[in-house]
Amino acid sequence: MSISIEGITKRFGSFQALDNISLEVPDGKLIGLLGPSGSGKTTLLRIIAGLETADSGRILFQGEDVTRLHVRERRVGFVFQHYALFRHMTVAQNVAFGLEVLPAKERPKAAEIRQRVDTLLEMVQLGHLANRYPAQLSGGQKQRIALARALSMKPQILLLDEPFGALDAKVRKDLRRWLRTLHDEFHFTSVFVTHDQEEALELSDQVAVMSAGKIEQVDSPQRLYAEPGSRFVFDFLGHVNVFDGRLEEQVVRQGEAWVRLGEPVTSKELQLYMRSHEVRLQSMSEAHAHLPLRIESVSLVGAEVRLELSPIGWESAEPWEVGITHAQFNNWQPKRGDQCYAVPRVAHVIEEGSGAPRTLRWQAGEMDDPAAMI
Amino acid sequence: MNQSPSGLLPGRSSQPGKRVLPGFALSLGVSLFFISLVLILPVTGLIVQTAGMGWAEYWAVVTDERVVASYKVTLWAAALASIINGVVGLLLAWVLVRYEFPGKRLMDALVDLPFALPTAVAGITLTALFAPDGWYGQLFALLGIKVAFTPLGIIVAMSFTSLPFVVRTVQPVLEDFAPEDEEAAVSLGASDWTVFRRILLPAMWPALMTGVALSFTRSLGEFGAVIFIAGNMPYVSEIISLMIFVRLQEFDHAAASAIASVVLVASLILLLGINLWQARYLRRLQGR
Numbered sequence: 001m002s003i004s005i006e007g008i009t010k011r012f013g014s015f016q017a018l019d020n021i022s023l024e025v026p027d028g029k030l031i032g033l034l035g036p037s038g039s040g041k042t043t044l045l046r047i048i049a050g051l052e053t054a055d056s057g058r059i060l061f062q063g064e065d066v067t068r069l070h071v072r073e074r075r076v077g078f079v080f081q082h083y084a085l086f087r088h089m090t091v092a093q094n095v096a097f098g099l100e101v102l103p104a105k106e107r108p109k110a111a112e113i114r115q116r117v118d119t120l121l122e123m124v125q126l127g128h129l130a131n132r133y134p135a136q137l138s139g140g141q142k143q144r145i146a147l148a149r150a151l152s153m154k155p156q157i158l159l160l161d162e163p164f165g166a167l168d169a170k171v172r173k174d175l176r177r178w179l180r181t182l183h184d185e186f187h188f189t190s191v192f193v194t195h196d197q198e199e200a201l202e203l204s205d206q207v208a209v210m211s212a213g214k215i216e217q218v219d220s221p222q223r224l225y226a227e228p229g230s231r232f233v234f235d236f237l238g239h240v241n242v243f244d245g246r247l248e249e250q251v252v253r254q255g256e257a258w259v260r261l262g263e264p265v266t267s268k269e270l271q272l273y274m275r276s277h278e279v280r281l282q283s284m285s286e287a288h289a290h291l292p293l294r295i296e297s298v299s300l301v302g303a304e305v306r307l308e309l310s311p312i313g314w315e316s317a318e319p320w321e322v323g324i325t326h327a328q329f330n331n332w333q334p335k336r337g338d339q340c341y342a343v344p345r346v347a348h349v350i351e352e353g354s355g356a357p358r359t360l361r362w363q364a365g366e367m368d369d370p371a372a373m374i
Numbered sequence: 375m376n377q378s379p380s381g382l383l384p385g386r387s388s389q390p391g392k393r394v395l396p397g398f399a400l401s402l403g404v405s406l407f408f409i410s411l412v413l414i415l416p417v418t419g420l421i422v423q424t425a426g427m428g429w430a431e432y433w434a435v436v437t438d439e440r441v442v443a444s445y446k447v448t449l450w451a452a453a454l455a456s457i458i459n460g461v462v463g464l465l466l467a468w469v470l471v472r473y474e475f476p477g478k479r480l481m482d483a484l485v486d487l488p489f490a491l492p493t494a495v496a497g498i499t500l501t502a503l504f505a506p507d508g509w510y511g512q513l514f515a516l517l518g519i520k521v522a523f524t525p526l527g528i529i530v531a532m533s534f535t536s537l538p539f540v541v542r543t544v545q546p547v548l549e550d551f552a553p554e555d556e557e558a559a560v561s562l563g564a565s566d567w568t569v570f571r572r573i574l575l576p577a578m579w580p581a582l583m584t585g586v587a588l589s590f591t592r593s594l595g596e597f598g599a600v601i602f603i604a605g606n607m608p609y610v611s612e613i614i615s616l617m618i619f620v621r622l623q624e625f626d627h628a629a630a631s632a633i634a635s636v637v638l639v640a641s642l643i644l645l646l647g648i649n650l651w652q653a654r655y656l657r658r659l660q661g662r
Binding site: 049050051071072074075076077078080082084085086087088097098101102133135136146149150152153 | 552554555557558559560561562563564565568572573576577658659660
């Protein structure tokens with residue numbers, strides 16, 4: 001069941017929570033609403049569910065206008081950040097609730113309800129906890145029960161409000177993978193809210209990045225990362241290293257540091273954005289870039305080694321971060337206080353007058369000098 | 375207040391299992407002393423006074439026909455008054471928590487009025503209102519109902535003085551209730567009434583029961599508000615506290631204490647029972 005959001009606007013007093021939002025969620029897709037807190041993502045989700053009413057605009061399910069339909073009649077599954085399990089009911093009673101409150105003529109027989117509950121609990125792999133109370137469950141178990149409860153009415157639309165926000169990293173990862181499998185298996189249309197860019201990129205078919213009540217960009221995770229449409233999106237998806245300076249004769253300068261651009265740029269005051277994997281570290285500077293840095297910390301995080309660097313002879317508002325592989329780390333053995341040079345492979349620049357960043361590249365031959373590589 | 379963590383009791387700081395919060399001994403000591411002074415000591419005095427009588431005499435006093443009739447009237451009236459308060463108090467708490475309306479603060483403050491008002495004043499006022507020529511009394515008279523000077527009047531007076539108990543115990547529970555639970559129930563298709571009956575009421579139930587029990591025990595002991603409106607006809611509208619008062623006027627302190635001890639024990643058992651039940655109810659939610 002597809003969801004169409006058309007021109008939704010919502011104010012809370014003087015606060016503009018949503019400003020003319022439009023979004024298409026195709027049937028069977030899993031869409032992530034990503035944004036910082038206060039960006040309106042949860043409000044939008046609640047409006048889709050019918051838990052909140054929009055000031056103007058329409059919500060359509062499969063082409064049918066449901067804007068005026070009560071949450072009770074919308075038949076969506078909703079999963080809350082803090083689970084919202086009924087404390088005084090057992091796990092089985094929680095899952096059975098939706099079936100038990102059906103009008104008498106639609107309600108399945110008691111035996112059938114029990115059967116359905118068992119099936120749902122098996123699906124979330126928690127059949128053995130049927131007679132426990134929510135207080136006896138861990139966070140991850142609670143969220144899975146909340147999911148089973150939301151799916152008990154066989155909704156075609158599943159809405160999740162920061163479903164993994166309150167869980168620890170390991171459980172979160174497991175549940176994420178499990179939700180993706182569940183989604184692919186049951187073919188419902190899902191929208192979930194998150195402030196975690198990794199979660200959004202990993203889980204969704206499409207990500208809608210929101211900021212201050214507006215949708216900044218809707219794209220697949222790959223495209224969103226490769227071609228961010230605005231500076232906000234760029235900043236929000238992962239750490240960015242920034243070099244800002246004045247452009248003079250194709251060279252951006254600030255203090256002792258400079259970068260020579262390979263292609264013409266019109267702006268005079270420039271900010272070059274580089275993601276941590278778009279920068280290489282070398283023991284000496286390169287013909288097109290001179291960015292001296294000092295290593296401030298070395299942390300081994302999972303698959304890569306992350307170096308935190310501070311500029312020497314120039315300034316940056318935030319420290320730089322560059323990731324190197326373990327092999328590089330073992331060859332080079334960088335230590336705190338060592339000096340090195342950053343060489344951009346790719347940089348992004350936002351020119352005055354246009355919001356979208358432009359990607360600048362350097363010719364391969366210019367930079368691959370094996371002697372200088374670390 | 376810049377103490378080192380072990381600064382309060384340096385000698386015992388290395389003791390394993392030491393309480394993190396200091397002051398347990400002091401606070402418990404003061405509490406026990408105070409409870410003894412204002413609760414246990416007077417109760418002991420009561421028992422000592424009755425101890426002067428023999429069992430047979432005690433039994434004769436507490437099962438005197440007129441006294442037994444007063445037990446019945448008091449129990450019935452208190453039960454009905456606390457049930458009425460349970461319903462009205464719940465409604466009042468609901469309205470005060472859930473809705474915004476002009477005069478809400480004033481209404482909230484008015485709820486405590488029965489506590490603040492001397493009960494005798496309440497009694498006189500209620501009597502004036504419900505007397506056959508009073509404002510309400512006239513209306514009831516049209517319906518052929520007599521309120522003042524009948525057991526009905528007792529119920530009215532008891533309800534009035536014990537209403538705040540229910541409102542004030544239910545209100546905080548309702549305020550703390552997470553709106554997500556209701557939203558979850560509604561999104562699963564539950565009607566408003568089902569949400570109230572199956573989600574809200576179970577959450578409020580322990581507090582509501584406590585409030586009703588407090589209201590009931592308060593009604594059992596009510597004196598000032600009731601005696602003016604009750605009419606005090608023997609076997610019909612005499613309450614227990616009036617019987618105690620009558621005995622006191624006859625300077626029969628032992629008999630007065632004997633009847634009082636019955637009320638005391640009944641109230642104690644009820645309150646203890648409610649506490650135990652509530653603890654069990656809450657423990658069940660924790661799954662222990």
